[in-house]
Each structure stands twice: as C-alpha cells, then as structure tokens.
Amino acid sequence: MNDNNSVTKKICEILGNTSRKACVRSFGCQLNVSDGEKIKGLLSDMGCDFTDDETEADIIILNTCAVRESAEDRIFGILGSMKKLKELKPSLIIGVSGCMTAQSHAAEKIRKSYPHVSFVMGTSAISSLPKLLLDCIQGTKFASDISEYDDFSATVRQVRESSFKASVPIMFGCNNFCTYCIVPYVRGRERSRQPDDIINEVRELVQNGYKEIMLLGQNVNSYGSDLGGKMSFPQLLRELDAIDGDFIIRFMSSHPKDATTELIDAIFECGKVAKHLHLPLQSGSSSVLERMNRRYTAEKYLETVDCIRQRDPDFSLTTDIIVGFPNETDGEFRATLDIMKRVEYDNIYSFIYSKRSGTKAAEMEDMTSEEEKSCRMRELLAVQREISSEHYKRFIGRTMRVLVDDVSKKREGFLTGKSSEFIIVEFEGEPSLIGSFAQVKITEAMNWAVRGELIK
Ligand code: SAH
Ligand code: SF4
Ligand code: F3S
Numbered sequence: 001m002n003d004n005n006s007v008t009k010k011i012c013e014i015l016g017n018t019s020r021k022a023c024v025r026s027f028g029c030q031l032n033v034s035d036g037e038k039i040k041g042l043l044s045d046m047g048c049d050f051t052d053d054e055t056e057a058d059i060i061i062l063n064t065c066a067v068r069e070s071a072e073d074r075i076f077g078i079l080g081s082m083k084k085l086k087e088l089k090p091s092l093i094i095g096v097s098g099c100m101t102a103q104s105h106a107a108e109k110i111r112k113s114y115p116h117v118s119f120v121m122g123t124s125a126i127s128s129l130p131k132l133l134l135d136c137i138q139g140t141k142f143a144s145d146i147s148e149y150d151d152f153s154a155t156v157r158q159v160r161e162s163s164f165k166a167s168v169p170i171m172f173g174c175n176n177f178c179t180y181c182i183v184p185y186v187r188g189r190e191r192s193r194q195p196d197d198i199i200n201e202v203r204e205l206v207q208n209g210y211k212e213i214m215l216l217g218q219n220v221n222s223y224g225s226d227l228g229g230k231m232s233f234p235q236l237l238r239e240l241d242a243i244d245g246d247f248i249i250r251f252m253s254s255h256p257k258d259a260t261t262e263l264i265d266a267i268f269e270c271g272k273v274a275k276h277l278h279l280p281l282q283s284g285s286s287s288v289l290e291r292m293n294r295r296y297t298a299e300k301y302l303e304t305v306d307c308i309r310q311r312d313p314d315f316s317l318t319t320d321i322i323v324g325f326p327n328e329t330d331g332e333f334r335a336t337l338d339i340m341k342r343v344e345y346d347n348i349y350s351f352i353y354s355k356r357s358g359t360k361a362a363e364m365e366d367m368t369s370e371e372e373k374s375c376r377m378r379e380l381l382a383v384q385r386e387i388s389s390e391h392y393k394r395f396i397g398r399t400m401r402v403l404v405d406d407v408s409k410k411r412e413g414f415l416t417g418k419s420s421e422f423i424i425v426e427f428e429g430e431p432s433l434i435g436s437f438a439q440v441k442i443t444e445a446m447n448w449a450v451r452g453e454l455i456k
Pocket of ligand 2: 174176183184219255
C-alpha cells in the first residue's frame with residue numbers, strides 16, 4: 001500500500017500538471033463493473049480525468065469478461081480496432097484487465113496478436129495498476145502483472161458511475177465449479193469481506209445520499225462461510241437493514257442450493273431489503289442440473305419457490321437459464337419451459353451454452369446442433385414474453401415505490417426507474433426526480449415494463 005502510494009506520487013510528478021484522460025470500459029457482470037470503478041479510483045488518485053470517448057483518451061483500459069465466447073470475441077474485435085488509435089497517438093497506453101487476462105491462452109493471444117496493448121493486469125492485481133502505468137510511461141513495451149495480491153482491492157476507493165446507486169462487493173471468487181462456468185478459474189476461491197468493513201461502507205454510502213445498495217458476489221448467500229461463523233448472509237442483511245436512512249438493499253446472485261429459510265425470513269422481515277430474488281435456475285431438468293454440478297434438483301428448486309410464494313404469491317423472481325447444455329435433449333429443454341411457466345418469472349436472462357476451455361463441460365460430448373440450440377432459444381424467449389406480459393398485469397392498480405433512474409429513451413417527457421420488485425416502471429415526470437423515490441400508480445402492463453402515473 002505504502003509502496004503503491006509512492007508509485008502514485010511518482011506518476012503525478014512525471015505527469016506534472018498535464019492533464020491525462022482515461023477511458024475505462026467494463027464488460028460482464030456487476031462485480032467486474034465494480035472492479036472498473038476501483039480502477040477509476042486509482043486513476044483518479046494519479047490525477048486522471050475520465051472520458052467515454054476513446055479518441056481523446058491518453059489511457060484506455062478494457063476490463064474484460066470471459067464468461068462466454070461471444071464476450072471474448074467482442075473484446076478481441078475492440079482491441080483490433082484500437083490499433084488505429086495507437087498509430088494516431090503513439091503515446092496512448094492501452095491496458096487489458098479483468099477475467100480474460102486470467103486465462104493463459106487469452107493473455108498469450110493479447111500479447112502476441114495485439115502488440116499495441118501496453119499492459120495486462122490480472123483480476124487480483126488491480127493494486128498493481130500504478131506500477132504498471134509507471135513502467136509503460138517509462139518505456140516498457142509490454143508490462144504484465146497477473147499475480148494474486150488479493151483483497152487489497154477491497155480497500156480501493158471506487159469512482160462510482162452513479163450518485164445514488166452503489167454496488168458493494170461483499171465477497172470475491174466462487175467455490176461451486178458449475179461444469180460450464182469459467183468464473184472459479186478466473187476469480188479464484190470464495191473470500192468474504194469482513195462484516196464491519198461492509199457495514200461501515202454501506203453506512204457511509206447512505207450518509208452520502210445513496211438510495212440503492214447492491215450487494216455483490218458470485219454466490220452472496222454463501223457469504224461468511226469462510227469467516228468461522230462470525231456472520232452469515234441473512235445476518236448481514238439484518239445488520240444492514242438496521243442502518244438509519246431511506247434506502248433499498250438488493251443483492252446478486254443467490255445460488256438456489258444456499259437459499260435457506262433464514263434467507264427467506266430475512267428478505268420478508270427486513271423492510272429495506274427489496275422484494276425480489278434473482279435465483280438462477282440454469283435448467284429445469286434434474287439430469288441436466290446434475291451434469292451442470294448445480295447441486296439441487298428441479299424439485300428442490302420448486303420447493304424454495306413455493307416457500308417464498310406461500311408467504312407472498314406475487315413475490316418477484318428472476319432467473320438465468322442456459323439453453324443447449326451439452327447433449328440437452330428436447331425433453332430436458334421442455335422441462336425448463338415447464339418450470340418457467342410454473343414459476344412465472346418477471347424476467348429471465350437466457351444464454352446459449354458456450355464452451356469454455358478448461359471447464360468440465362468442455363470435455364462433454366455434444367450432439368445437439370447449433371441450429372437446434374438457436375431454435376430452442378427463440379422458443380424460450382417467446383414463452384417468456386408471454387409470461388411477462390401476463391404476469392406484469394398483477395401490478396395494474398397498485399402503487400409502486402420507484403427509485404427513479406433516468407429519463408426514458410423510449411418516450412419523451414417520461415422517466416424510468418425500478419420498483420422494489422426490480423420491475424422497470426415508466427411514468428411522466430420532471431428529471432429533477434432522478435435519484436429519488438417516487439410513488440407511481442400502475443395503469444398499464446407491457447412485456448418488458450409497466451407504466452403508471454406519478455402520485456403527487
Ligand atoms: N454466479 C452467478 C452467475 C455468474 S455468470 C450464479 O451462479 O448465478 C452469469 C450467468 O452466465 C450464469 O448464471 C449462467 O446462466 C451464464 N453462464 C455462465 N457460464 C456460461 C456458459 N459457459 N455458457 C452460457 N452461459 C453461461
Ligand atoms: Fe459460475 Fe456456478 Fe460459480 Fe455462478 S455459482 S459463478 S455459475 S461456478
Ligand atoms: Fe464475466 Fe468475470 Fe463476471 S467472467 S461474468 S466478468 S466474474
């Protein structure tokens with residue numbers, strides 16, 4: 001840390017009063033976006049300003065995701081197009097951070113095929129950013145640090161994108177090794193942050209006017225399992241709920257195998273905790289779930305859903321689904337559709353299975369054609385569209401408390417926000433309401449959002 005401070009100081013000296021503009025682009029999940037905010041925190045300490053326009057940047061950092069092949073292809077495409085920028089401005093520093101750098105084949109490809117990239121920084125090496133930049137400024141052609149310095153990054157100040165919504169990582173890594181997933185290989189094992197650090201951070205955010213706190217982890221409900229019984233996730237929710245102030249607590253993602261009754265009790269009993277649960281199903285077929293190493297069956301998943309819906313029949317659930325896992329049969333796919341119809345999710349995030357080298361599923365035989373997988377995906381999306389538009393009708397006539405996010409890009413004069421249930425709500429109103437809670441009476445349901453009228 002001290003060493004880092006002295007490197008940061010040295011960079012400030014070298015840069016003098018010349019202003020440097022940095023462009024940080026994060027891809028993938030919210031944890032990665034949160035890392036991007038830490039990268040910005042370090043850059044800001046080095047005197048950098050920020051821009052979204054790559055052509056005016058002196059430093060560009062691509063904070064990458066490796067969860068699917070399409071995510072990687074996109075990054076390689078962007079990296080390719082940056083060659084021109086570097087030719088136009090030879091002093092430009094281009095860095096690559098995030099999950100792609102933790103895969104040796106991707107890191108090697110970046111080094112070999114994209115010589116205009118100045119440095120590569122691993123997911124646990126954010127703290128080395130000042131040193132990497134100093135090396136680049138002093139003439140190193142290609143600097144790299146993919147070591148594991150670990151949780152130093154938890155203490156890095158974030159330059160947050162929003163002034164009213166804050167994400168707070170509560171744990172890093174994942175122990176679950178779902179057979180399709182690269183995350184445990186690129187993010188390491190589960191490490192929980194100390195409860196006091198999280199509680200103090202949330203208290204400070206709330207004091208600074210933040211209205212939404214999003215707790216982040218690959219599997220938040222196993223929070224604390226490495227803390228020797230000091231605190232569990234439901235206990236943490238209760239501690240945060242007790243903080244004074246008008247704010248909402250969200251969290252993501254929860255693994256169904258760890259969705260205990262203690263967690264469900266905490267959601268219902270804590271007034272500030274959103275009435276919404278993102279519970280990734282992945283597949284509605286128990287045999288596929290077993291091949292995925294998800295460690296729950298379709299029946300067990302439905303028991304959890306029933307337990308929630310017995311307490312509130314309208315409770316909002318969203319999920320992730322993978323279509324076309326190796327050798328998924330038509331019957332197994334239909335089992336997923338059946339659960340979707342039974343649960344009536346408010347929203348689903350669906351992905352066609354993508355082979356990730358190094359994972360167990362990459363070794364599995366897969367006879368299902370890509371064409372068949374695309375066909376299943378289209379069917380699944382059509383089924384969900386139907387479910388959402390029907391299901392959203394339950395909100396008509398109700399008054400929802402909405403955290404106002406922005407002006408609507410679809411309708412002039414309208415604002416958009418999210419309700420406690422994580423439903424997009426549109427209504428007519430003044431932009432001055434952005435960042436505050438509004439009461440909206442719902443009049444209309446669509447398949448992606450609801451519309452209503454502001455209650456003055
Ligand atoms: N930790 C979270 C999710 C992390 S990745 C959880 O367990 O819920 C986000 C989503 O990407 C996953 O839920 C899964 O649906 C999808 N995903 C992960 N690996 C994938 C792969 N190889 N192919 C397609 N989708 C994948
Ligand atoms: Fe990946 Fe499974 Fe861990 Fe989620 S729980 S990050 S899907 S291995
Ligand atoms: Fe992607 Fe890494 Fe998140 S692989 S989904 S950015 S943890």
